[in-house]
Amino acid sequence: MLTLQLALRSLRNRRLTTILTVMSIALSVSLLVGVETVRRGIRESFAGTIRGTDLIVGARGGSQQLLMSSVFGLGAPAGSVEWSTYERWARHPGVAWTIPISLGDSYYGYRVVGTTSAFFEHYHYRNDGNVTAAEGRLFEGERDVVIGIEVAKTRQLSIGSEIVLTHGLRGTGISDHEEHPFTVVGILARTSTPVDRSVFITLEGIEGMHEGMAPESPDGWTQPKFAPLQLPGADGASATPTAPAPPPMPGAAAPEGEGLATSADEHAGHAHKLTAFLLGTKARSASLMLQRQMNTDRVEPLTAILPAVALTELWHSIGYAEDGARIITGAVLIVGLLGMLVALYSTLQERRREMAILRSLGAGPGRIAALLVLESGLLAVVGAFVGLGLVYGLLGVGQGLAERHFGVYIPITPPGSLEWLYLGGVIVAGVLVGLVPAWRAYRNTLQDGLTIRL
Amino acid sequence: MSDRPAAIAIEDLVFGYRPGREVLRLDTLTVAAGDRVFLHGPSGSGKTTLLGLIAGVLTPTEGRVRILGQDLATLPSSQRDGYRGTHIGYLFQLFNLIPYLSVTENIALPCRLHAKRRARIGGGLDIASEAERLAVRLELGQFLTTPVTELSVGQQQRVAAARALIGAPELIIADEPTSALDTDLRDRFLELLFECCDEAKATLLFVSHDLALGTRFHRVLSLPTLNTAGGR
Numbered sequence: 137m138l139t140l141q142l143a144l145r146s147l148r149n150r151r152l153t154t155i156l157t158v159m160s161i162a163l164s165v166s167l168l169v170g171v172e173t174v175r176r177g178i179r180e181s182f183a184g185t186i187r188g189t190d191l192i193v194g195a196r197g198g199s200q201q202l203l204m205s206s207v208f209g210l211g212a213p214a215g216s217v218e219w220s221t222y223e224r225w226a227r228h229p230g231v232a233w234t235i236p237i238s239l240g241d242s243y244y245g246y247r248v249v250g251t252t253s254a255f256f257e258h259y260h261y262r263n264d265g266n267v268t269a270a271e272g273r274l275f276e277g278e279r280d281v282v283i284g285i286e287v288a289k290t291r292q293l294s295i296g297s298e299i300v301l302t303h304g305l306r307g308t309g310i311s312d313h314e315e316h317p318f319t320v321v322g323i324l325a326r327t328s329t330p331v332d333r334s335v336f337i338t339l340e341g342i343e344g345m346h347e348g349m350a351p352e353s354p355d356g357w358t359q360p361k362f363a364p365l366q367l368p369g370a371d372g373a374s375a376t377p378t379a380p381a382p383p384p385m386p387g388a389a390a391p392e393g394e395g396l397a398t399s400a401d402e403h404a405g406h407a408h409k410l411t412a413f414l415l416g417t418k419a420r421s422a423s424l425m426l427q428r429q430m431n432t433d434r435v436e437p438l439t440a441i442l443p444a445v446a447l448t449e450l451w452h453s454i455g456y457a458e459d460g461a462r463i464i465t466g467a468v469l470i471v472g473l474l475g476m477l478v479a480l481y482s483t484l485q486e487r488r489r490e491m492a493i494l495r496s497l498g499a500g501p502g503r504i505a506a507l508l509v510l511e512s513g514l515l516a517v518v519g520a521f522v523g524l525g526l527v528y529g530l531l532g533v534g535q536g537l538a539e540r541h542f543g544v545y546i547p548i549t550p551p552g553s554l555e556w557l558y559l560g561g562v563i564v565a566g567v568l569v570g571l572v573p574a575w576r577a578y579r580n581t582l583q584d585g586l587t588i589r590l
Numbered sequence: 591m592s593d594r595p596a597a598i599a600i601e602d603l604v605f606g607y608r609p610g611r612e613v614l615r616l617d618t619l620t621v622a623a624g625d626r627v628f629l630h631g632p633s634g635s636g637k638t639t640l641l642g643l644i645a646g647v648l649t650p651t652e653g654r655v656r657i658l659g660q661d662l663a664t665l666p667s668s669q670r671d672g673y674r675g676t677h678i679g680y681l682f683q684l685f686n687l688i689p690y691l692s693v694t695e696n697i698a699l700p701c702r703l704h705a706k707r708r709a710r711i712g713g714g715l716d717i718a719s720e721a722e723r724l725a726v727r728l729e730l731g732q733f734l735t736t737p738v739t740e741l742s743v744g745q746q747q748r749v750a751a752a753r754a755l756i757g758a759p760e761l762i763i764a765d766e767p768t769s770a771l772d773t774d775l776r777d778r779f780l781e782l783l784f785e786c787c788d789e790a791k792a793t794l795l796f797v798s799h800d801l802a803l804g805t806r807f808h809r810v811l812s813l814p815t816l817n818t819a820g821g822r
Contacts, residue, residue, distance in 0.1 A: 138703065142691075145690045498672055498675015498676065498700065500668050585642045586642055
C-alpha cells in the first residue's frame with residue numbers, strides 16, 4: 137500500500153516523462169487493438185454484405201473477381217452472361233429465385249446496378265435484412281431510379297430529382313446518357329453495405345439507355361471514353377433489344393480495343409447480356425451440385441461461387457497482409473515498452489539518493505525493486521486503458537468516415553476476450569520490462585548501502 | 591541506565607570490502623543507552639563503513655556488532671532492514687528528503703514502513719498528528735504544506751531530524767547533519783536535536799569532522815584513533 141503510494145507520487149513527480157511514456161504505450165495498444173477491430177469489422181462487414189444467397193454466377197473467371205465485382209462493386213467483372221443462359225438456369229427445378237445484375241454504368245463514380253424487383257425481394261444482408269426504401273418507393277418504370285443513402289446525401293438528391301447516368305464506370309461528361317435521363321423515385325434505407333453507394337434501375341432502363349449505342353464499346357476501366365468513335369444512328373440496328381447477342385468482335389468495332397476484349401466487354405448489349413446473377417436454391421444442400429452443373433455448363437462457360445467459400449478464400453489471400461499488419465503493430469508495441477524501459481532506467485541514476493534514503497529508513501532492496509516494478513506496472517496499466525479508450529474514441533469518429541468512404545461498417549462492441557488478452561499481455565510485458573530497472577536498483581541499493589551518491 | 595543494554599557494543603570488529611583488504615579494525619566501542627556521543631571522523635577514517643556496520647547495511651568480516659543487545663549478523667538481511675527501520679533514526683549530511691513527498695509525509699515514513707515504530711507513538715496520536723507535532727516541535731509549523739524542494743537546507747535538516755525521531759527509536763545516528771549549515775543555524779539545530787533526544791530518551795551518535803562541536807557532547811571519540819586497520 138505504501139509502496140503503491142510511493143510509486144504513484146514518484147510518477148506524478150516526473151509528470152512529463154510519465155505522460156509521454158503512458159502515451160507511447162497507449163498509442164501502441166490502440167494500434168494493436170485498433171488493427172484487430174478494423175480487421176474484424178471489415179470481415180464482418182464483408183460477410184454481412186451478402187446473406188441468404190446460395191450462388192453467385194458470372195462469366196468464366198476468377199471467383200474473387202466475380203465476388204468483388206458483383207457484390208462489392210470493386211473492380212471489373214470478367215465478362216458477361218447471355219440472357220438465354222440466365223433464363224435457362226432460372227427455370228432449373230432446384231432454383232427458388234434469381235436476381236439478375238447488369239453493371240457497367242456509373243453515376244459520379246457510384247455504380248449503377250440494373251436489376252429487377254427480385255433484388256429487393258431476395259437480396260439480404262446483415263441479420264437477414266431486406267433492402268427497403270426509406271423515402272419514396274422502389275422502381276417500377278423504365279425511367280425510375282432508386283438510390284442508396286450515400287448517393288442521395290453526397291449528390292444532394294431527393295425524390296423527383298432528374299439524373300443522367302454515365303456509360304462506363306468512371307467520370308462524367310464524355311459518354312453521359314443525356315438522351316435518357318432518370319427520375320429518382322426512391323431513396324433506400326441505410327444498409328451499411330455497398331448498396332448505400334449504388335444506383336438501382338430496371339433492366340429495361342439499362343436497355344433503353346443504351347439504345348443507339350455501339351453494342352461493343354470497349355471503354356476499358358482505365359481507358360478514355362470511347363465516344364468519338366460512336367456514330368449516332370449508325371450502329372443502332374445491331375443493338376436492338378430483341379436481337380440475339382452477336383459474338384464479341386472487338387476488332388470490328390474498336391481497333392484500339394484489341395486484347396482488352398474479354399475483360400473490357402463489360403457493357404456490351406445490356407439488352408441480352410447480364411454481368412452476373414445471384415441465386416437462391418430451394419434446398420440449400422443442392423447448392424454444391426448446382427454449382428458443379430453450372431461450372432460445367434456446355435453452352436456458355438460460367439463461374440458459380442458459394443459466397444461464404446469465396447469470402448473464406450478472400451480472407452486466406454489477404455491473410456498475409458493481415459499478418460504483416462500484426463507484425464508491425466507488435467513491433468510498435470515493443471518500441472513502446474522499450475521507451476518505458478528507457479524512461480525508467482534513465483531515472484535510476486538520479487534516484488540513487490532516494491533509494492539510499494529509503495534504505496536508511498529500513499526499506500529492504502526488495503521493496504525498492506518492487507517500487508520500480510510497480511511504477512512500470514502502473515505505466516503499463518494506465519497506458520493500456522488509455523489506449524483502449526483511444527481505440528473507442530477513434531472508432532466513434534472513424535466509424536462514419538469508414539462507412540461513407542469505404543462502405544465498411546465497423547461495429548463498436550465492448551472489448552472481447554482478444555482485446556482483454558492483448559491488454560493483459562501488455563500489462564504483463566510492462567511488469568516484465570520493469571524487472572530490468574528493478575534489478576538494477578536492487579544491485580545499486582546493495583552496493584550503495586547508506587552512501588548517498590550524487 | 592545500567593539495566594538497559596548498551597545502544598552500541600562493538601567487539602573485535604574487522605571489516606574489509608574484499609578479503610585481505612581491511613579498512614576497519616576496532617577492538618572495542620561501546621555507547622551506553624541514553625548517551626550523547628560525538629565521533630570525530632574525518633573523511634577516509636572509515637566513518638562510512640562503521641556507520642554501515644552499525645546500521646546493518648554491512649556485515650562484519652570478523653567480530654560482533656550488537657545494537658541494543660541484538661547481534662545484527664545473526665539476523666537475515668530482511669530482518670536487519672526491519673531492525674534498522676524500527677530502532678534507528680538516521681540523519682544524512684544533505685538531501686535527506688524524498689522529493690515527491692510533503693513535509694509531514696516525509697516525517698511519517700518510518701512509521702508507515704514499520705508497525706513497531708508506529709506502535710510507539712504516544713499520547714494516542716495517529717501518524718499524521720505525530721508528524722505534525724514533531725514538525726512544530728522542530729519549528730517547522732509554517733512549512734507543513736511547502737514542497738520539500740522549496741525548503742532551505744536548515745529546514746530540510748530539521749524535517750530529517752523529525753523523521754529520525756518519530757516513533758521514538760532508541761538510537762539516532764547523525765552523519766554530519768550540520769556540515770552544510772552556518773554557525774547560528776548549526777547551534778540551534780543541535781539544541782533542538784539534543785532536546786528532542788532527551789525527550790525521547792534516545793541515544794545519539796553524532797559523527798562529524800568538526801571537532802569544535804565535541805564540547806557539547808557527553809563523550810568524544812576519535813575514529814582515527816580507534817581504527818587500527820592497515821597500521822593506522
